Amino acid sequence: MTTTKRLLLVLTVVLCIAPLGFPQTPAAPAAATPAAAPAPTPKPITDADLANAPVPSADGRAKGDPDGSLTGTASDVTVSDPKKGLTIGDLANQVGQNKIAINFVWTLVTGFLVMFMQAGFAIVETGLCRAKNANHTMMMNFMVYGVGMLAYWLIGFAIQEGGVGAVANLGGTAPLSAEQMIHVFGKDVGIWGKNGFLLMHHGTYDVSVMVMFLFQMVFMDTALTIVTGTAAERWKYAAFVVSSFLMGAFTYPLFANWAWGGGWLATLGANFGLGHGYSDFAGSGVVHAVGGMTALAMGIIVGPRIGKYTRDGKPNAIPGHDIVLVLLGCFILAFGWFGFNPGSTLGASANGNLRISSVAVNTMLAGMAGSFGAMLYMWIRYRKPDASMTGNGLLAGLVAITAPSGFVNPVAAVIIGVIAGVLVCLSVEFIDRVLKVDDPVGAISVHGANGLWGVISVGLYADGTSNYGGSWNGVAGSVTGLFYGDAGQLVAQLVGVATLIGFVFSLSFIFNALIDWFVGQRVSAKAELEGLDIPEMGALGYPEFVIHAEAASVE
């Protein structure tokens, strides 16, 4: 190291630590103020006052507005009657439109972030699979977006949201007002929605409904793509298309209706006194556990890959082909999660939506804690900080915080994340060694086990400080878990868990067993050994790379 470099290094260190050594000058105390005189009664604003509102002159505007002080003034408020000029009514309408516009933009942009998560899932799963299946794995992740969207547009959205009723943050969504009800245990409970097929049915060609559709659609697609990871490297492509369509049209929307669309799980609080009913802020249960339970059903039906287990049932590790893709994909997913959780307020303005900052921070903290939990577990147990499991730990933390992100404080978020990081490692080992269900990417553990953990954690750690418009699921007050005094909330969450394990798994199993019965879910052994790229897709993912690898193995 040269003298100049040494000097620069010393200077940098001194500059960095110097502020720590200097006493900090306390902020000047606020000047003492005399006791305030009683405030005068505010004078009501009239239309005449608005007529005198300062607006920039045309000449001033023509010179440009480099500091932004002339742009966005009273002159930009839409006037309903030019003869009357600006009125209080115009102003109130503009305020209302601004609120809804903020919420529209927030929900749409966060939806776009969630859509980008598909890219993250695609490269995580492809990286964890072998190069000979790269085209097939990538294509499943690519087309699950289209297949799922088609099913959801045709059928799924109406089942899920057709009876959700008015969503105040989005200006009403009034056309989504038809929920099929049944009478059980002396209560009327919702089981599916009936408005919104093709987004044209019963007035659903509506700006608020369109926002709702886009946001809910990308969530649904996240659930669908979880299954492609578990069944990768042996799933028949045609069977994948049919299976994904059924999940996007029926399985996912049904549970999502029960939790988010005004269905019976959401009203467990109002109808049966269980806290605020099943509460799943952004979808640990609705999205991730539904995907995880379906993945478990598929993993059982499709069976392990050839070579995964020895004849006496001992598991073999089948490493993926690109850890760089895996960790890059995890980062993309973590980025997209800032749409997933904070976006689930469906708005940034009014109704307690400023809590988006808390939701976002909880999300990033739990992801960090999950990656630490998994990394330390693997480091201690196997002497190496395994990269793919650390990535899965990050995702596990994010999955687990998805349901509680809107209801818990940062310390709870870290606890939930750490537990998720360790849980994903234990779950992978259990599924691999005890259940002997082959899950190439660990999707059942990441999304299934941790999705369920996230649902339960709401019932434990919700601290009762959230306030989204004064009530949640039709019950006044804030969602509060067992550790803060409401055991009923935990029971509501567990009823949700029982529904996911008992009902969602069964429905997914029936659909996929029928597909297996009629067309078969699994490719031939020959195709599997050869790699699915040519037999299923007609082209290799990496032609030169595969040829080189085969040659190397012969040598």
Added chain:
Amino acid sequence: MIILIGLLVTLLGFVISVLSLTLASSVGGRLVLVLLGIAVSLFGIMGLLNKHYLKNAIWKKG
């Protein structure tokens, strides 16, 4: 046949959990019944369905 029984047991766990809403009025009673339902469903999945499929697993065929 085992598949059908496994599915029915899995669904039975769900039914037990839902029935807890009317069979018990206390939070504790409901909690016990819901946990019982979850256990029954897990037995249906892991103890019946998965075990049945493992009998014909590809790695047992040599």
